[in-house]
Amino acid sequence: MTSRRFVQLDVFADRPGAGNPLAVVFDAEGMDDDTMQAIARWTRLPETTFVFPPTSAEADYRIRMFSPRREVPFAGHPSVGTAHALLEAGRIAPRDGLLVQEGIAGLLPLRVLGDGTARTIAVRTPRASVLETTERGDPRLRHVLDGLLPGRLPPVLMDGGRRWWLAELADERTLRSATPDWDAIGLLAESTESMGLCVFARADAGSGHDLAVRAWVGAPARFEDAASGAANATLAAWLATRDALPGADGRYRASQGREVGYDATLELQVDTDGEIWSGGHAVSVVHGEIGW
Secondary structure, eight states, rough: OOEEEEEEEEESOOTTTEEEEEEEEEEOOOOOHHHHHHHHHTTTSOOOEEEEEEESSSSSSEEEEOOSSEEOOOOOOHHHHHHHHHHTTTTTOBBBEEEEEEEEEEEEEEHHHHHHOOOOOEOOOOOOEEEEOOOOOTTTTTSSSSTOOOOOOOOOHHHHHEEEEEEEESOHHHHOOOOOOOOHHHHHHHHTSSSSEEEEEEOOTTSSSEEEEEEESSSSSSSSEOOOHHHHHHHHHHHHHHOOOOSSSEEEEEEEEEHHHGEEEEEEEEEEOOOOOEEEEEEEEEEEEEOO
């Protein structure tokens, strides 16, 4: 049995219990796929990441991400959380405010602003593209959106490494009071090879955020995501294509997770090159070692 450093943290939040949970295993050399999958299944968190030395001279570290069921090529909250854990441990340091993560999705830069509890980290997400736009009456979406007042933009299927259906709702109250039809969402995800449905609405005035977001995962498991950096980045790409970004200078805040007991805030930016940065705060909750 080998002991390795282990951190559990909350991502997209500045206090314990508010963000999306993540486990990080340091010094993962020697672990095979079955071992990493077994640990991710054991933690029962949305994702567990494993840190390796980089194979590219451009990268600061290499990462592999596992959900309890399978390896994940890219996700936002594991990227931000792993960078936070490594910075906190003094394992890496930004160069000109940037880190480079190596993984299945390639080399991805992360922007680091501030220090300590004020630190925010944002990952530049893989490019997302529109696969198809459709109408609310589309048979694939009819039962998923039944009873929900629509917003201005049409439903769309986007691919940003993971496929998401996106649908705007009329207002924040409609979004927060919605009850997902899990059978319909599961069928939608399976029939379109997508994660499921991400619904969003313009925020109420004075709320402290610009959008409210809910992400309903339909396959392989069925659950509501506490805070998804990748889904929000895909949404930002869609809003950018329709010239519908909230906020100013391509920057805005999204609230996610309140309906499932969390209170995450994600900070999004569409830069002048059209790249999407998804990030926010992170806070470590558990420090220790894992023996496996």
